[in-house]
Amino acid sequence: MSVMTQSATPLEPGQILCPYCLETMRYDEARLFRRSETLQYERLDPSELTNALKRPDILRVAFQSCAGDGTSEPHYVPVPYLTNGRPLTVAMIGASGSGKSHLLTQMVAEVIDGGLKPYGVKWQSVNHADHSQFVRERVARLRQGRQLEATGQTSFAEFVEALLLTGADGQVRPVAFFDLGGEDLLRTDSLLRFLLGVDALVFVVDPLLALRMPQLDEPRRQARLTVTGSDPAFDTVLDRLPHSGGYLNVASALVVGKADLLRFEPPVDRWLTDDASDTVFDPRLLQEESRDAYAFLSRHAGPGWLRPFDSALRCTLHFASATGGSAQDNTFPHGVRSRRVLGPLVSVLAMCGMLTKDARPSAAVAGG
Ligand SMILES: Nc1nc2c(ncn2[C@@H]2O[C@H](COP(=O)(O)OP(=O)(O)OP(=O)(O)O)[C@@H](O)[C@H]2O)c(=O)[nH]1
Ligand SMILES: [Mg+2]
Ligand SMILES: [Zn+2]
The missing domain is CATH 3.40.50.300 (P-loop containing nucleotide triphosphate hydrolases)
Incomplete structure (x- = not known):
């Protein structure tokens, strides 16, 4: 049994609340980014993920951009936060x-x-x-x-x-x-x-x-x-x-x-x-x-x-x-x-x- 929160609109399976802007989001490999050492976000080409050996290592440090409500500053959520069940x-x-x-x-x-x-x-x-x-x-x-x-x-x-x-x-x-x-x-x-x-x-x-x-x-x-x-x-x-x-x-x-x-x-x-x-x-x-x-x-x-x-x-x-x-x-x-x-x-x-x-x-x- 997990604790049910009484959200006005219950989350659908796979939906996750963005921990920055609280809009709902879903894991989406078309929106992935990597973060450079200078903290710049660079788009990750989904084709990079086709190598099954490299894929887990790339995803472990990747981010997904959140669309937010359209008004918030661009922000990025770590992929593991989105791919390990309901936070x-x-x-x-x-x-x-x-x-x-x-x-x-x-x-x-x-x-x-x-x-x-x-x-x-x-x-x-x-x-x-x-x-x-x-x-x-x-x-x-x-x-x-x-x-x-x-x-x-x-x-x-x-x-x-x-x-x-x-x-x-x-x-x-x-x-x-x-x-x-x-x-x-x-x-x-x-x-x-x-x-x-x-x-x-x-x-x-x-x-x-x-x-x-x-x-x-x-x-x-x-x-x-x-x-x-x-x-x-x-x-x-x-x-x-x-x-x-x-x-x-x-x-x-x-x-x-x-x-x-x-x-x-x-x-x-x-x-x-x-x-x-x-x-x-x-x-x-x-x-x-x-x-x-x-x-x-x-x-x-x-x-x-x-x-x-x-x-x-x-x-x-x-x-x-x-x-x-x-x-x-x-x-x-x-x-x-x-x-x-x-x-x-x-x-x-x-x-x-x-x-x-x-x-x-x-x-x-x-x-x-
Ligand atoms: N004696 C004692 N003082 C503590 C303890 N924990 C925190 N303090 C003191 O309490 C004050 C406030 O601590 P914070 O953790 O910053 O309090 P806060 O609730 O986060 O405050 P805000 O961020 O302003 O909401 C500081 O002066 C700390 O030194 C503790 O376990 N014992
Ligand atoms: Mg505080
Ligand atoms: Zn967000």
Whole structure:
């Protein structure tokens, strides 16, 4: 079973949403391009593909031009994104500064480091050059202890990274990760269109905005933030997405991020030090963590912060720290060490049927 998104016009077999402009497209060998070292796109003559030995190598690095809606700038989608079944799209949701970019980067970094192997999931890049760029600009930067920049306004649907994941059942699927700026999430016009095609949502709770705990007052003051009753980005997304039978049918995870700020706080302390549970998929542990995080948020945050859980048919809750500590002057003086960042991704992948049959979260952790 895969998660059905409630798109107004369901995609036909073979139709794929362009990850740049969200228009539908199909794999078409008459529209292929190769990219030169100077990043120029040059048309690929289909006759070059007749050599069966060279064909796979050419296609692996080829691009297809997207016709878009006729008004967008010319853009090109990697061929492997179009030829490996229906892509699964994962989007990070949360206020500006909640930690979406750091969390997403560390999630992908763990996948690249083989973090999904214990779950029977293997990865390849969709396009090697783009992947290297992501690693250089994001993963390596963080590993050097340098803070990532605020995302700001994006040209909406642009994905930051796409991987080909081979699931435990041997089936390959492209997985695209979208990292929108918190400000963009409030621009409802383009947002709705984007959300209609999304398969999984990771809602990121910023403890500094959500938790009325006095021990957070000092970091809160430093970040010039005040406690709010909910996250407007959560609200906009939840108000906009179509619900069926009263519930949102998109695989969802609600993450209490920056959990290093809460590392001495039970039960967060327990989960942050419990690294072993990061390497096996255990629905029972997932359910326990969900319960703990739910209880924690109900006690310390306004009810609005639990809205993703209350709205989604399937939503797990998590504690995670992307960096292990706070930045000072744009650097992490003690280096960067993530904790439990893979949990939310593993959970939504399981909900989308990427892990083994028995490894999907049980109905007991479903929201509502
Ligand atoms: N303590 C701590 N700080 C973090 C963590 N992750 C991110 N931060 C800090 O939170 C701030 C915002 O992080 P981003 O990842 O850029 O936030 P964002 O949600 O992508 O923000 P926009 O791109 O503006 O929407 C930065 O100052 C980071 O240093 C974490 O795990 N722990
Ligand atoms: Mg960001
Ligand atoms: Zn397009």
